[in-house]
Amino acid sequence: MTTTGEEHEAARGGPWWWARWRSAVLDGALAAASAVECAVEGVPFARDAGIAPAVGVVFGLLAGSVLVVRRRWPIAVVLVAIAITPAEMGFLMGVVGLYTLAASELPRRIIGSLAGMSLVGTLIVTFVRVRQDMARGDLTLGDWFVPFASITTAIGMTAPPVLLGLYVGARRRLMESLRERADSLERELQLLAERAEERAEWARGEERTRIAREMHDVVAHRVSLMVVHAAALQAIARKDPDKAVKNAALVGDMGRQALTELREMLGVLRSGDGVRGGSSSAVPAAVEVAAAAAVAVSRAVVDEGAVEGPCLSDVEELVGQSAAAGMVVDLSVEGEARSYAAEIEQTAFRVVQEALTNVHKHAAGAKTYVRLAHRVSEIAMQVENEPPPEAGSASSARLPSGGNGLVGMKERVVALGGVFVSGPTEAGGFRVSAVIPAV
Structure with a gap:
């Protein structure tokens, strides 16, 4: 089930710069793991540097905890990871930082530059470390192993997180674009529904106007003549009974004609109820059909083959x-x-x-x-x-x-x-x- 952009924004409710609490917990866990890793790696670093182990541990804890701000300042995280690469610390921070950097909205040239710096730094550090191990006799492989191990390690530590970050970032941007399109389509559908309702209201107004016009034409003339004859009948009822009887008969004929035309018109309107009837839960497209049907029914009285009208x-x-x-x-x-x-x-x-x-x-x-x-x-x-x-x-x-x-x-x-x-x-x-x- 997909969500629109407005629903996606409404779901944001995390602390500080995090969009969700889940993201904050994940970054906190990664920062804790990175801090522990760097603290452990700080012990040999302190021994090689000739300083107290506690200093190396504290330095590792501080450096590793920088990963907690990876979503807010990914460049800073990557720079810190590059800076502590010579101390052979922060491998987790480097991988996660490069992934976050590649998945961000930063320009490609910045991402490429920092990824290149990380690649070169890892390559140099690995080259020096492997060469020292071979010099001490810890490794007895040939000279070919030094560049091979350096290049493989550098590429393995840099390329996968960068490529995965680029993929996730592109996918995220695609989803945002789809959400925006969904919002736009929803607004367009709402606008179309409003226009369809307006057209239906216009059709109902046209039908009411037509019915009023038909009723006026059918009733006004007949009733007017009936009133005229009734007035004449009242005037001559005692003077000329024969003419009064004739006028009374005319009044009756006109009344019957008016009733006949009214029944015919009402019959057409009732026959159109089935055409216009529909579910109240119809979609906007059905509103359009109902509007068209209302217009069609409103013209039914004057169509050929409907009710036989005057000519x-x-x-x-x-x-x-x-x-x-x-x-x-x-x-x-x-x-x-x-x-x-x-x-x-x-x-x-x-x-x-x-x-x-x-x-x-x-x-x-x-x-x-x-x-x-x-x-x-x-x-x-x-x-x-x-x-x-x-x-x-x-x-x-x-x-x-x-x-x-x-x-x-x-x-x-x-x-x-x-x-x-x-x-x-x-x-x-x-x-x-x-x-x-x-x-």
Whole structure:
């Protein structure tokens, strides 16, 4: 099991310059062993130097204990080992010091220089000692043995710890690099997860906006006509019972149509629950899929083969319903009628529907003109009403307005790459125009 760089740093808790207590105990044990070795080797050194053995022992203890600072000052340890090499002391300190030096972050030239000095020092000391032993007769080998023993001992005391230290240092640096990369990848994954969550939130917002727009388009027009008919029904209930019955029947038909469209829309949303559903413990990649699914489901109502929505052929019936509610409507169609993509036809229908609903709300009794133009690569529609009979008066039915109708129409048209313009006319009426690409 690997750890990241932050966890690795959190594990540091040793005394002074040690990263861990384990390292401090190891260095203390090595320093103690080196001190004992140097103390033992200090006895013959003192005898050869003509000083008291106690001085040699104390000198060995002090020199050997320097190994305790090998991690903090590896150069000092190696220099002390080189300095006491002529006294034939500190072999353990020399080997461990060279290993620590090679494994450190010091420049290669410093490591090479100190390793070379240690090699030369060991070579000279060994050469002199072996030559003296042969001169005293302790060794009876040939003259070839002196250089052989010197070179072999020097290389054996220097090369292995240096090579092992270089390997361990390179491996340590590689592990640090991998930890840094792991930290970087973890931060990137966290950032991707946050972005995926933002996209999912954006998709949910888009879906809420679309549902609100659909509900507004489905309910507002039908309910507006129902309110208009109900007001008319209230006015003529006693004067003209036959017309009142007719208006009541129209109100019932419109209510049933509104309920049917609402059920169809809710059915599509419920069918999308299985697509969007998922485990709460999903990984960030699943969040992306959920976001994409939410967008896909949010467009399901207007896709071909989903719920059968309104189309341009229903505009004549729409105009008829408004005329039945008392509005004077003039419908004109230019160009040859043809079929378009379901989303285009539904958007065109909703624009006309919402524009007529606004006339019912804000200009009751005003004459209205509905124009459709089938062009080569686009379809254009325009709904314009004259000023109401009493300029500036509100609808007698007192229809409420949420102020979202024009916004929803513009969102629909712009989403298809079209152009939407609305505003008052010079004559005091209001005009809604839209052009939608048909390719």
